[in-house]
Amino acid sequence: MKNKYIPDDTIRRLPVYLRNLLNLKKQEKKIASSKEICFSLNILPDQFRKDISYFGTFGKRGVGYDVDKLIYTLEKIIGIDKKVKVILVGVGRLGSALIRYKGFSALNIEISYAFDNDPKKIGKIIEGIEVKDIEKMEEILKEEKILVGIICVPANKAQKVAEYMVKSGIKGVLNFAPTTLNLPKKIFVSYVDMASELGSLIFKLNNL
Amino acid sequence: MKNKYIPDDTIRRLPVYLRNLLNLKKQEKKIASSKEICFSLNILPDQFRKDISYFGTFGKRGVGYDVDKLIYTLEKIIGIDKKVKVILVGVGRLGSALIRYKGFSALNIEISYAFDNDPKKIGKIIEGIEVKDIEKMEEILKEEKILVGIICVPANKAQKVAEYMVKSGIKGVLNFAPTTLNLPKKIFVSYVDMASELGSLIFKLNNL
Incomplete structure (x- = not known):
């Protein structure tokens, strides 16, 4: 194919x-x-x-x-006939919600590692996953081949996090931060843009 | 237009x-x-x-x-030159995260009411918004014209909630539940389908 x-x-x-x-x-x-x-x-x-x-x-x-x-x-x-492991960066409210979200497992997708840079969050265990220091990402991804990363950090930190992900070996990024990322062409980026979805919906209600 | x-x-x-x-x-x-x-x-x-x-x-x-x-x-x-009020149903982890999400306000969109049917959640205050009994929705929407509703309930409850929203006057639905809704054609429905986004990304990594 x-x-x-x-x-x-x-x-x-x-x-x-x-x-x-x-x-x-x-x-x-x-x-x-x-x-x-x-x-x-x-x-x-x-x-x-x-x-x-x-x-x-x-x-x-x-x-x-x-x-x-x-x-x-x-x-x-x-490509989900076997379990696919992904990582998540940014264990704020949205990130924690995603770790607990049941919709991924139906598609054989598992958030296997969660990272943050906040000492208050590092070490916390959510849904059986220990939040790790973001500085450990590269090291962990050297041991275990994981290709997909989810970004849940604030918009102004997303680009830096995305670049670090790519440096660590991530090839596909799902970005929840309400901002666009500027990454090498070979990296696949998808956006979950909740505010834009709502905006489009409001447009349709007003105009169609 | x-x-x-x-x-x-x-x-x-x-x-x-x-x-x-x-x-x-x-x-x-x-x-x-x-x-x-x-x-x-x-x-x-x-x-x-x-x-x-x-x-x-x-x-x-x-x-x-x-x-x-x-x-x-x-x-x-x-249609967001003036503040647009929306409602949210389902104050679980994802729902709470959305109430606190900053991306909406940049687009002048405000979650004004949150509803749930869980007595343990009703009455709680999140980000200044009191969680209300879902049974009050119709009554509240009679007083205040709000056209857009966000669904954050589990998949197996989404259809029933969506129908109740439509009955209460909602014309546009943003659905986060990982399921499709069957609503009258005149209702606009958008999906934020996080698992499918991840699935597509994994497909691209494997095939393109």
């Missing part, structure tokens, strides 16, 4: 399909139609079929998709 | 431009180029010019944009 062009929107929908499939599995569904897989997603079944066609041929016309098989395939495609 | 087609991506970028402009203002910039406005956004200056051209003619060729004026215009376009 390397180097094949896959639209960004397709990529963003993969974990969403996976979550709906996991729900169907919980309901003990064995076979699901594309309509069921798209249930309440605002995605047309055609779009789903197009999205997964990038990765091969799945499902049987008129029958549907084997739920277990498609879950396995999607986990494999995304 | 009503009924004019504006791409969703353009809408999502407006608050992002605004935030960069607010940063430029903080740095006491009076005039900014489109390149400066797009600084570290991964957005080309051409895209910015195209995006704001939906709303009129701004800036002077070869001179740039009046920072204050463009901030005012964008706030007006988005």
Whole structure:
């Protein structure tokens, strides 16, 4: 699959399909139609079929998709068929909430290390994870290959933290700080921009 | 501007431009180029010019944009030139973190009411906001017109909360619960889907 062009929107929908499939599995569904897989997603079944066609041929016309098989395939495609460890920097209120957030584990993602520079936070244990001194990050990531880091520090500290992450070997950054990061092109950066989401919503209410 | 087609991506970028402009203002910039406005956004200056051209003619060729004026215009376009009040339901760890989150106020958005159904949380005061019994929501929204609600309850409770919000007069929902909502078409729903963002990032690291 390397180097094949896959639209960004397709990529963003993969974990969403996976979550709906996991729900169907919980309901003990064995076979699901594309309509069921798209249930309440605002995605047309055609779009789903197009999205997964990038990765091969799945499902049987008129029958549907084997739920277990498609879950396995999607986990494999995304790269979460084995547990993926990530780190988090910034154990403030948002950071602590994320450490305790249950949504990650459904996708086989685990926050394995949390870092902060505040002596009052270092050593604290949250959800079984000890908050470590941020200065230990490089050393820890030398021992254990972790590629993804979550940034939950204030906006004015995010760039410096991101650079240190990259220096320590992180290749993908999920940034919650309300600011944009300036990193080498080879680093993947995603933003969870809560205020902008609210802003867009308010725009739509006022204009559409 | 009503009924004019504006791409969703353009809408999502407006608050992002605004935030960069607010940063430029903080740095006491009076005039900014489109390149400066797009600084570290991964957005080309051409895209910015195209995006704001939906709303009129701004800036002077070869001179740039009046920072204050463009901030005012964008706030007006988005609908946050006056303070916008929103409600939040679900004062768990994520909900509390959001109440304390500083990113909203920069965009003139205020979480004015927080609701929960847990007697242990009702009455608590967080960041000056008293957590109210969720059953009071309809009554409160009858007194005060608030159109946007944030959902921070667990996934299995989100649909019911969303329906109650809509019944109480909410027209736009920002959903943090890792599940999709099934609401009338006239209701705007946005998702902040942290696990999916991480999933997409992991996919890119594995495949691109």
